[in-house]
Amino acid sequence: MISLQSITKPCPLHFRPKKSFKRTPKTLTPDRCLLQYNRKPQLAGETPRVVVITSGKGGVGKTTTTANIGLSLARLGFSAVAIDADVGLRNLDLLLGLENRVNYTVVEVLNGDCRLDQALVRDKRWSNFELLCISKPRSKLPLGFGGKALIWLVEALKNREEGAPDFIIIDCPAGIDAGFITAITPANEAVLVTTPDITSLRDADRVTGLLECDGIRDIKMIVNRVRTDMIKGEDMMSVLDVQEMLGLPLLGVIPEDSEVIRSTNRGYPLVLNKPPALAGLAFEQAAWRLVEQDSMKAVMVEEEPKKRGFFSFFGG
Amino acid sequence: MASIWTVRFHAAALLPVRSLSDEVQLRPELRMVSDCMSWNRRVACRKFVVKAVESDDDRRLPNDVVVIGKSDEDNAGKSQQNVATKLQESIGSLPVFVFSIRKLSGMNFTIGLCIVATMLVVVVRGYTTRKSSYSSPGSVADLVRRGQLRSDRRGISTPLKYEDPFNNPMIKVSKSNSTVEMAGKVYRLAPVTLTDELQTIHQKRRSRAYQWKRPTIFLKEGESIPPDVDPDTVRWIPANHPFATTSSDIDEDLAQNNVYQKHGVPFRIQAEHEALQRKLEALQNEQKLSKLVIDPAAARDFERPLKSHMKSENQVEHNTSNPKSGSNTPPSSHIGNPFGNKPSSEEMQNP
Numbered sequence: 001m002i003s004l005q006s007i008t009k010p011c012p013l014h015f016r017p018k019k020s021f022k023r024t025p026k027t028l029t030p031d032r033c034l035l036q037y038n039r040k041p042q043l044a045g046e047t048p049r050v051v052v053i054t055s056g057k058g059g060v061g062k063t064t065t066t067a068n069i070g071l072s073l074a075r076l077g078f079s080a081v082a083i084d085a086d087v088g089l090r091n092l093d094l095l096l097g098l099e100n101r102v103n104y105t106v107v108e109v110l111n112g113d114c115r116l117d118q119a120l121v122r123d124k125r126w127s128n129f130e131l132l133c134i135s136k137p138r139s140k141l142p143l144g145f146g147g148k149a150l151i152w153l154v155e156a157l158k159n160r161e162e163g164a165p166d167f168i169i170i171d172c173p174a175g176i177d178a179g180f181i182t183a184i185t186p187a188n189e190a191v192l193v194t195t196p197d198i199t200s201l202r203d204a205d206r207v208t209g210l211l212e213c214d215g216i217r218d219i220k221m222i223v224n225r226v227r228t229d230m231i232k233g234e235d236m237m238s239v240l241d242v243q244e245m246l247g248l249p250l251l252g253v254i255p256e257d258s259e260v261i262r263s264t265n266r267g268y269p270l271v272l273n274k275p276p277a278l279a280g281l282a283f284e285q286a287a288w289r290l291v292e293q294d295s296m297k298a299v300m301v302e303e304e305p306k307k308r309g310f311f312s313f314f315g316g
Numbered sequence: 317m318a319s320i321w322t323v324r325f326h327a328a329a330l331l332p333v334r335s336l337s338d339e340v341q342l343r344p345e346l347r348m349v350s351d352c353m354s355w356n357r358r359v360a361c362r363k364f365v366v367k368a369v370e371s372d373d374d375r376r377l378p379n380d381v382v383v384i385g386k387s388d389e390d391n392a393g394k395s396q397q398n399v400a401t402k403l404q405e406s407i408g409s410l411p412v413f414v415f416s417i418r419k420l421s422g423m424n425f426t427i428g429l430c431i432v433a434t435m436l437v438v439v440v441r442g443y444t445t446r447k448s449s450y451s452s453p454g455s456v457a458d459l460v461r462r463g464q465l466r467s468d469r470r471g472i473s474t475p476l477k478y479e480d481p482f483n484n485p486m487i488k489v490s491k492s493n494s495t496v497e498m499a500g501k502v503y504r505l506a507p508v509t510l511t512d513e514l515q516t517i518h519q520k521r522r523s524r525a526y527q528w529k530r531p532t533i534f535l536k537e538g539e540s541i542p543p544d545v546d547p548d549t550v551r552w553i554p555a556n557h558p559f560a561t562t563s564s565d566i567d568e569d570l571a572q573n574n575v576y577q578k579h580g581v582p583f584r585i586q587a588e589h590e591a592l593q594r595k596l597e598a599l600q601n602e603q604k605l606s607k608l609v610i611d612p613a614a615a616r617d618f619e620r621p622l623k624s625h626m627k628s629e630n631q632v633e634h635n636t637s638n639p640k641s642g643s644n645t646p647p648s649s650h651i652g653n654p655f656g657n658k659p660s661s662e663e664m665q666n667p
Contacts, residue, residue: 112583247518
């Protein structure tokens with residue numbers, strides 16, 4: 001969950017994980033450590049950066065990631081527009097607590113019932129964050145120009161009077177159906193959300209293949225719902241095992257946190273929690289790396305018992 | 317203070333001095349009751365007794381003698397008196413014991429007290445730390461409570477301040493960079509082993525495994541493929557797809573213009589408004605030409621606001637003509653009519 005700049009040596013590839021998921025890092029320790037915190041991140045790449053957040057499998061946390069990374073970017077001082085491209089099952093408005101303010105969607109914009117700026121819902125907590133929903137839950141998206149419509153939207157956002165947003169984040173629906181094809185159309189880079197289980201990994205690998213076939217080369221992954229206690233007990237694949245299977249750079253590692261469900265139900269993203277939750281901190285770090293187009297150089301693999309000094313019982 | 321001590325010690329201290337017979341009988345019993353008392357303490361006690369008696373007044377001596385004499389004479393109540401004297405002795409001897417400890421081993425007692433207090437502190441501290449770590453191990457609330465996390469830096473209204481020095485209280489990395497302490501827990505760090513070569517290998521593997529062409533056209537199942545379209549790029553959408561449809565009632569260029577529109581009234585709203593305007597103008601023209609010939613369907617469409625206006629006027633008229641009825645009482649024409657303002661429209665249509 002933290003970013004470390006290190007010089008590492010490559011190790012031979014093992015595509016399938018071995019029985020033991022543990023790894024011994026004694027020989028490979030980071031030489032230099034740089035915590036990227038308490039500093040405004042430097043925006044890399046051309047704006048607006050169009051990022052699609054996808055997974056393949058459902059329920060791994062795409063929408064949660066979109067909401068939290070979007071609001072993290074807004075907190076970091078960048079303007080962001082989140083597009084909920086999950087046509088039939090849109091939930092991003094719920095996670096952001098903006099469900100009562102969505103009156104118009106992209107379908108209405110296309111039909112000419114409203115302008116684009118009327119369909120954008122500005123978050124009152126962080127005014128440089130806006131939400132745009134593709135369609136209402138019970139309406140159908142005309143697929144004749146579904147992908148093209150998103151490209152028009154990106155162009156329109158680029159050319160709007162108040163300036164182009166720094167980030168356009170697209171919440172992709174699950175699966176590789178028409179909704180997925182529509183959502184990835186305008187994207188330049190992708191964030192693949194996966195959980196450390198084999199079902200999610202297989203889908204993630206397939207989706208990565210489709211993204212690469214579609215010309216999206218900048219793909220990073222977020223490993224969600226990681227439990228270090230299960231990794232220690234060798235009941236869960238470690239993040240390094242996941243990376244070994246997918247071969248993608250890591251944008252973030254999100255620990256399992258009960259606060260996620262609570263924040264989802266409240267419509268209040270984790271990153272706005274006070275005090276911050278662990279998963280919220282990890283999302284914030286991931287957003288940080290997304291801004292700087294950085295990736296993780298070291299990961300936390302397991303929990304160690306805290307070493308206590310001889311006089312620890314005196315408070316030492 | 318000394319006088320109090322002497323008064324309290326008096327009865328017990330006199331016994332061995334004044335009546336030897338009782339002394340012989342009572343002292344072993346006392347010793348059996350409290351074995352912890354040693355002979356040295358007894359000696360010290362006697363010395364103290366002597367001093368106390370000397371310091372005290374002589375009035376109580378005869379009384380004590382009288383009491384002892386009475387106890388000698390009363391053989392029947394001897395056992396009861398023995399119990400009473402035993403209790404008296406035990407009560408009386410207790411401060412002597414404490415006093416002797418204080419006198420002889422005052423330093424030892426102080427040291428012992430310190431040791432006990434230290435042990436108590438260690439136990440209490442261990443208990444509290446264990447309890448706190450058990451209840452909320454490494455939670456953020458725990459961190460805030462311990463002062464490792466400045467919770468006031470986050471919130472809805474106050475943005476993060478980046479002028480802060482490079483000091484994150486949440487994360488502490490060890491000197492060897494092998495562990496990181498985050499949220500009160502220590503995690504082992506492992507470097508990422510992915511290299512560009514490995515990434516390329518994975519990309520090649522995927523490009524071999526997944527041959528995919530982006531669908532360029534969406535067709536409903538049952539439709540025929542256009543002649544100039546590659547069949548591999550067709551995505552078939554079921555006719556009853558819940559979210560997606562291939563049919564659209566709007567032109568592509570028009571949709572693009574709608575998306576790009578920045579100012580003014582949206583296209584459809586404007587078009588509907590203009591259509592209504594045209595229709596209304598046409599209607600008015602027709603009304604001007606021949607007021608009696610009005611299409612009833614068109615009138616029902618366009619005169620809705622007029623109807624409500626007239627209805628409100630009617631209500632106003634009713635209210636003004638009958639001010640006592642109040643606003644809650646509906647007009648008499650509406651009471652028996654479930655369709656509300658239908659008669660008025662009929663009146664309008666058939667003047």
